[in-house]
Every structure is written in structure tokens, then in C-alpha cells.
Amino acid sequence: MMKSLDALLAQSTFSPDDLLQLLKTEDPAECEALYAEAFRRTTAVHGNCIYFRGLIEISNVCVYDCRYCGIRKSNRAARRYTLTRAEILEAARYALAAGYGSVALQSGERSDPKFVDFIEDVCAAIHRMSVEEFGMTEGCGMTLSFGEQTPQTYERWAQAAGNRRALRYLLRIETSNQALFAHLHEGRCGAQKTWQARLRALSDLRAAGYQVGTGVMIGIPGQSLEDLVEDILTFGRLDVDMLGMGPYLVSHGGDMVSEGMMEHKALMRLTRNMLAATRLALPTVNMAAATALETLEPGARALGVLTGCNVMMPNVTPQRTRASYQLYDNKQGTESEPDSNVRLEQELVRVTGRSIARNRFGSSLHYRSRNAGLPAD
Numbered sequence: 440m441m442k443s444l445d446a447l448l449a450q451s452t453f454s455p456d457d458l459l460q461l462l463k464t465e466d467p468a469e470c471e472a473l474y475a476e477a478f479r480r481t482t483a484v485h486g487n488c489i490y491f492r493g494l495i496e497i498s499n500v501c502v503y504d505c506r507y508c509g510i511r512k513s514n515r516a517a518r519r520y521t522l523t524r525a526e527i528l529e530a531a532r533y534a535l536a537a538g539y540g541s542v543a544l545q546s547g548e549r550s551d552p553k554f555v556d557f558i559e560d561v562c563a564a565i566h567r568m569s570v571e572e573f574g575m576t577e578g579c580g581m582t583l584s585f586g587e588q589t590p591q592t593y594e595r596w597a598q599a600a601g602n603r604r605a606l607r608y609l610l611r612i613e614t615s616n617q618a619l620f621a622h623l624h625e626g627r628c629g630a631q632k633t634w635q636a637r638l639r640a641l642s643d644l645r646a647a648g649y650q651v652g653t654g655v656m657i658g659i660p661g662q663s664l665e666d667l668v669e670d671i672l673t674f675g676r677l678d679v680d681m682l683g684m685g686p687y688l689v690s691h692g693g694d695m696v697s698e699g700m701m702e703h704k705a706l707m708r709l710t711r712n713m714l715a716a717t718r719l720a721l722p723t724v725n726m727a728a729a730t731a732l733e734t735l736e737p738g739a740r741a742l743g744v745l746t747g748c749n750v751m752m753p754n755v756t757p758q759r760t761r762a763s764y765q766l767y768d769n770k771q772g773t774e775s776e777p778d779s780n781v782r783l784e785q786e787l788v789r790v791t792g793r794s795i796a797r798n799r800f801g802s803s804l805h806y807r808s809r810n811a812g813l814p815a816d
């Protein structure tokens with residue numbers, strides 16, 4: 440039976456039917472009421488601040504071939520790069536000097552010994568720098584996003600990152616519909632991704648002590664609203680600490696162009712509905728406002744914040760390589776001018792009324808409540 444939106448927004452727990460109804464919201468006034476409630480609950484649980492992670496896109500070299508991805512191995516048109524150790528440290532220095540408190544390191548996926556050693560070395564070097572140059576006693580927070588690795592690799596990187604209290608890993612499931620997951624990952628280049636391996640990796644990460652983040656793409660061709668409801672339920676079952684979700688955007692470097700994508704306005708509405716419904720269902724997780732929102736509408740990361748997101752990941756990657764990390768077409772919001780991160784901060788504060796948390800780890804309340812006794816950070 441359909442409930443009124445007012446009745447739904449007064450609830451604190453949500454059945455699959457409730458979530459489906461929230462995702463279906465179309466009336467503009469009802470959408471605004473849904474987003475406002477997500478924002479209000481975020482404020483009530485997390486306070487009035489946004490946590491920043493300085494995003495460093497270390498390399499676009501990848502040995503996998505996910506069909507939706509613009510830097511997949513089969514895309515011969517991609518100009519491949521890997522940042523030097525010095526470039527990575529300089530980018531981290533910029534983020535820490537700006538008071539972001541945490542950096543996020545990501546790249547295409549590799550597991551060869553040279554890559555594992557390199558990541559271990561840069562994690563240790565960033566940790567040392569945060570302690571010695573910036574006086575952060577425990578070291579800065581670090582979010583790693585390097586795909587599926589072995590438990591031994593997770594442990595080595597955790598030790599190198601140095602600060603177990605602000606150690607995070609982001610590994611998206613992309614969709615909880617296993618048939619759709621298989622369709623997205625049936626690439627041409629040998630070994631490919633499996634749903635079982637993805638779940639095992641998330642479990643290994645939790646065992647290694649990371650705050651675990653995942654997420655999905657919203658509006659994938661062939662994805663239903665019921666799939667999105669199942670995604671939210673899956674996040675709950677996985678007991679994740681962080682979420683990063685964004686709209687599905689087609690990539691001409693990928694292998695799904697013929698399947699098209701949703702019209703921008705409808706996709707923006709569905710994305711915000713999904714963010715809001717997730718925030719209502721999972722109030723204590725950290726939720727990042729995706730850069731991909733900016734491709735749909737300039738300035739839309741602020742809309743993400745107004746819909747329940749409390750984390751932002753400004754790009755601090757050196758200018759020379761930013762254009763090459765094209766996971767999807769027309770990637771925006773990559774802060775392409777020197778002072779653009781400062782402008783992003785000012786605009787966020789102006790549009791959302793939030794303040795930027797400086798020199799804080801900003802670990803999710805979800806993680807902290809699972810680990811009673813941790814001091815506020």
C-alpha cells in the first residue's frame with residue numbers, strides 16, 4: 440500500500456517497499472521535501488561540517504577491462520600515465536597544507552609486485568610527511584582505492600599508511616544485481632571480475648582493520664529500481680562504513696556506448712533520490728558527493744551535500760595528468776585551475792551552509808560506534 444511521503448519521512452526504519460517508493464518520487468515539491476529531510480538527518484547525526492579528502496589519481500594503467508570504464512585495458516586511445524613518487528608527495532602536501540586531514544589514493548587496478556611495493560612506499564612516505572612536516576601525531580587519514588588485492592597486500596599497505604584509526608578502503612560493488620555485475624565485467628582481456636571475489640575482498644578489508652567503503656552506479660542500462668533497493672539493503676548487510684555513489688555516465692573509451700544512458704534530468708533526480716533514500720536508511724555512514732554529479736550539472740556536488748553527503752574529495756592530482764583519468768565522458772569538477780579548490784570550498788559553504796572540517800580525520804560515526812572507546816576525530 441502506498442504511504443504518504445510525510446508518513447515515510449517520519450519513519451526511522453524502511454522496508455524494501457518504502458525504499459522503492461522513495462526512489463520513485465517524481466513530484467518536484469516531494470523531491471525537495473525528501474532531500475531536505477536527508478540533509479536534516481545528516482546534520483542531526485554528523486553535525487554541520489563536510490570532511491575533505493584530497494584525491495590523488497596515481498595512475499590510469501589497469502589490467503582489467505570493465506565494460507563501463509574509460510581507462511580499461513582495451514581502450515588503446517587512453518594516454519597512460521603513472522605519477523612519480525615526488526608528484527604524489529607534492530599532491531599530498533597540497534592537501535595537508537589546505538587542512539584536509541586525509542588523502543585518497545586511487546588508480547587503475549594492478550597487483551604485480553612492483554605496483555604493490557610502489558604503493559607501500561608512497562603510503563609510508565605520505566604518513567612520514569604528515570607527521571614530520573605537518574605535526575600530525577598519528578599521521579594523516581588515508582583512503583586507498585586500488586581494487587581487489589590479497590589479504591597480505593592489504594596488511595602491508597595498512598602498516599605503511601601508519602594511522603590505523605583513519606585507515607580506509609573504497610571498493611565499489613557497482614551493482615548488487617549479480618547478472619548485471621557479470622554483464623558489466625565480461626571484458627575481452629582475460630581474467631575478469633566476479634561478484635564472489637568482490638564480496639571476499641570487502642570481507643578481507645574489514646578483517647585487515649580498514650574502514651570499508653563501497654558504492655554503486657545509479658542508472659546503469661538494465662538496472663531496475665528494485666536493484667537499487669537491493670543495493671541499499673546490501674550496504675546494510677555488508678555493514679559498510681562509507682559510501683561513494685554516482686550516476687552511470689557513458690564512456691566512449693568503454694564498451695557500452697550502444698546501450699546508451701539515462702537523460703540527464705531524470706538521471707539527476709534518480710541519483711538524488713538514491714542518495715536521500717540511502718541516507719535515511721543508513722544514517723551513520725559517511726557518504727561522498729561524487730564528482731560525476733558535475734557532469735550532469737555544474738556545481739552539483741553541492742546538491743549531493745544538500746541530499747545527505749558529508750564527504751567531498753577535491754582533486755589534487757597534478758594538472759598534467761588530470762585529463763587522462765577519464766572513467767566516463769566529459770568528466771568535470773577536476774579543479775583544473777590552481778585556486779579552484781579554494782573556490783569549491785567557498786561555493787560549498789555558500790550554497791549548503793556547511794563548514795569545512797579542517798585537520799580532522801572525519802571517520803564515519805558508523806565506524807566509531809562499532810569501535811567503542813575511540814576518541815572523536
Ligand code: SF4
Pocket residue numbers: 501502503504505508509510511512546547548586
Ligand atoms: S573499473 Fe577499475 S578495474 Fe575496471 S577497468 Fe576501470 S580502473 Fe580497471
